[in-house]
Amino acid sequence: MKPRGRRPGDEDTRARILNVAREQFAHSGYERASMRSIAGQAQVDPALITHYFGSKVGLLTEALRLPVDPAVVLESVGHSEPDHMGEALVRAMVGAWETPVVRQHFLGMLRTAASHEVAREVMQQTLHDSVQVAVARLVDDDADRRSALVMTQMAGLAFTRYFLQLPEVVALTPEELAASIGPTIQRYLVDPL
Amino acid sequence: MKPRGRRPGDEDTRARILNVAREQFAHSGYERASMRSIAGQAQVDPALITHYFGSKVGLLTEALRLPVDPAVVLESVGHSEPDHMGEALVRAMVGAWETPVVRQHFLGMLRTAASHEVAREVMQQTLHDSVQVAVARLVDDDADRRSALVMTQMAGLAFTRYFLQLPEVVALTPEELAASIGPTIQRYLVDPL
DNA sequence: GTCTATAGACGGATAGAC
DNA sequence: GTCTATCCGTCTATAGAC
Numbered sequence: 414m415k416p417r418g419r420r421p422g423d424e425d426t427r428a429r430i431l432n433v434a435r436e437q438f439a440h441s442g443y444e445r446a447s448m449r450s451i452a453g454q455a456q457v458d459p460a461l462i463t464h465y466f467g468s469k470v471g472l473l474t475e476a477l478r479l480p481v482d483p484a485v486v487l488e489s490v491g492h493s494e495p496d497h498m499g500e501a502l503v504r505a506m507v508g509a510w511e512t513p514v515v516r517q518h519f520l521g522m523l524r525t526a527a528s529h530e531v532a533r534e535v536m537q538q539t540l541h542d543s544v545q546v547a548v549a550r551l552v553d554d555d556a557d558r559r560s561a562l563v564m565t566q567m568a569g570l571a572f573t574r575y576f577l578q579l580p581e582v583v584a585l586t587p588e589e590l591a592a593s594i595g596p597t598i599q600r601y602l603v604d605p606l
Numbered sequence: 607m608k609p610r611g612r613r614p615g616d617e618d619t620r621a622r623i624l625n626v627a628r629e630q631f632a633h634s635g636y637e638r639a640s641m642r643s644i645a646g647q648a649q650v651d652p653a654l655i656t657h658y659f660g661s662k663v664g665l666l667t668e669a670l671r672l673p674v675d676p677a678v679v680l681e682s683v684g685h686s687e688p689d690h691m692g693e694a695l696v697r698a699m700v701g702a703w704e705t706p707v708v709r710q711h712f713l714g715m716l717r718t719a720a721s722h723e724v725a726r727e728v729m730q731q732t733l734h735d736s737v738q739v740a741v742a743r744l745v746d747d748d749a750d751r752r753s754a755l756v757m758t759q760m761a762g763l764a765f766t767r768y769f770l771q772l773p774e775v776v777a778l779t780p781e782e783l784a785a786s787i788g789p790t791i792q793r794y795l796v797d798p799l
Numbered sequence: 800g801t802c803t804a805t806a807g808a809c810g811g812a813t814a815g816a817c
Numbered sequence: 818g819t820c821t822a823t824c825c826g827t828c829t830a831t832a833g834a835c
Contacts, residue, residue, distance in 0.1 A: 426818085442721035444637040447810065458820050463812065526770075527720030528635035537770050545774065561766075561774035562786055568770070569762015573754075577719075577730050577761070581738065581754035593755055593799060597790045606786060619800090640828065651802055656830065 427465045429455045434476045439521035443473065443529045473525060477535045480514050483543030491551065498551060499599025504591045506567055511587065516575055523576055540564055552602055562601040570594060620658045622648045627669045632714035636666065636722045666718060670728045673707050676736030684744065691744060692792025697784045699760055704780065709768055716769055733757055745795050755794040763787060 433455040437446035448469055452459040466472040486509045493501035509515045522539065525532035544567065548560035570590065573582045585593075626648040630639035641662055645652040659665040679702045686694035702708045715732065718725035737760065741753035763783065766775045778786075 442635070442637075444635075444810090445721055448812090449810080459811095460813085460820065461818080464818075469811070524720045527717045528638055533770065537772060540766075540770070540772060541774075557774045558778070558782075558786075561772065561778060564772060565762040565766050565775060565787070566759055566790070567762070568766050569758040569760070572765050573733075573758050573761050577726065577733070579730060579733065579754065579757060581734075581750045582758060585751070585754060589751075593751075593794075594758070597759070597793070600790070601786075637828090641830090642828075652829095653802065653831090654800080657800075662829070 426455075426457055426461060430457055430462060430465060430472070431475060434472050435517060435521055438473065438476055438525050439517045440524075442524040442527060443532065448472075470531070473529070473532065477522060477525070477532060479539065480518050481509065483547065487543070487547045490547070495603075497595070497599070498602055499597065500591050500595030502563075502598050503567075503570075503595045504587070507570075507587045507590055510571060510575060519571055519575060523572075540568065548602065555606055558606060559601055563598055566594065566597055566601070619648075619650055619654060623650055623655060623658060623665070624668060627665050628710060628714055631666065631669055631718050632710045633717075635717040635720060636725065641665075663724070666722070666725065670715060670718070670725060672732065673711050674702065676740065680736070680740045683740070688796075690788070690792070691795055692790065693784050693788030695756075695791050696760075696763075696788045697780070700763075700780045700783055703764060703768060712764055712768060716765070733761065741795065748799055751799060752794055756791055759787065759790055759794070 430451065434446065434451050437451050437454070440446075448462050449459050451472075452462055462469070462472060466475060486505055487502070490498060490501045490505055510519065522532065522536040526536045527533075544564050545557070545560040548563055549556040552559050570582075573579045574585075623644065627639065627644050630644050630647070633639075641655050642652050644665075645655055655662070655665055659668060680695070680698055683691060683694045683698055703712065715725065715729040719729045720726075737757050738750070738753040741756055742749040745752050763775075766772045767778075
């Protein structure tokens with residue numbers, strides 16, 4: 414007779430390690446999130462991390478995989494009226510960032526990227542794959558330059574609001590952000606350069 | 607007779623340590639920039655760091671002091687025509703960031719802020735003191751909200767161009783940046799909200 | 800002011816028992 | 818699959834000789 418449920422640790426152990434790792438990378442960065450402290454919070458033996466992920470870098474690589482599909486987040490933008498695409502994009506991005514899982518992933522990328530070259534490249538690629546590709550589908554010309562401008566504004570919003578937590582930026586509501594920053598994105602997308 | 611020149615290490619030693627520290631904090635972040643590696647590159651005994659700065663945090667605190675006066679950098683903005691303040695501000699900031707000393711200081715703040723709470727607060731305060739104060743002097747109303755918007759855009763430009771080094775953003779010239787982002791800043795400064 | 804020596808803690812990784 | 822034990826490296830900080 415097969416045992417019911419899962420065995421002691423099983424594949425649940427792996428998932429719990431990964432969740433705690435994401436949490437600690439996001440909160441403390443790569444070096445301070447030690448394998449021992451991750452194992453401790455996950456109530457798991459430290460040696461299991463090596464067992465499941467090979468090394469600390471292996472764990473980081475897994476942790477940096479996107480928890481959501483950017484295409485899904487930005488889906489509504491493509492369906493919005495052409496005159497309000499900018500506003501729709503701000504609304505979609507802020508909406509995603511306000512969820513704990515996405516915000517944590519953003520902070521994890523940022524804090525590990527700060528001291529780990531590989532993580533920086535992952536963040537660069539992620540931003541390219543989500544924003545540049547999405548923008549290229551929305552605009553007619555100069556996709557690279559337009560997406561560059563969009564990325565400066567959107568990355569800056571996330572950086573000042575969720576990482577630095579500048580009081581003046583935190584104070585703004587999602588609605589105010591959409592109203593004030595939406596037109597900027599709109600201009601970057603459609604205005605002559 | 608007084609000895610000519612300076613004695614073996616003297617105050618020159620201190621300055622050399624500080625310069626190397628800024629360099630390594632900017633390049634590797636707080637934890638990877640060990641006192642040993644800083645002392646090594648500065649060709650100085652590791653114990654001298656404690657001697658001059660008390661502790662590693664003391665060294666960091668010194669290293670985070672602004673190497674330039676933001677008021678001087680932004681001086682030209684106040685003298686520009688009201689219709690082109692945004693463009694002038696972008697020009698002034700990019701001009702500053704393109705110098706090695708300012709760019710290094712920005713990267714140092716960012717990389718240490720990522721894993722060190724104190725550094726994050728310093729960065730927050732620095733941005734407030736330079737941008738918020740400058741903006742408040744330029745605008746008539748809603749200084750907090752206007753400066754918040756300006757900070758999202760300017761921080762995002764610095765972040766994507768100098769830290770992440772997104773190819774599409776790096777490719778833009780200072781002139782192109784002033785032309786494309788200047789109007790955004792202008793709108794944040796003067797348009798009705 | 801400068802250096803040697805070392806304390807004392809913590810890091811990642813591995814070998815092997817169960 | 819899980820855990821104990823341990824190797825070996827690195828780190829910050831300090832005490833004290835010169």
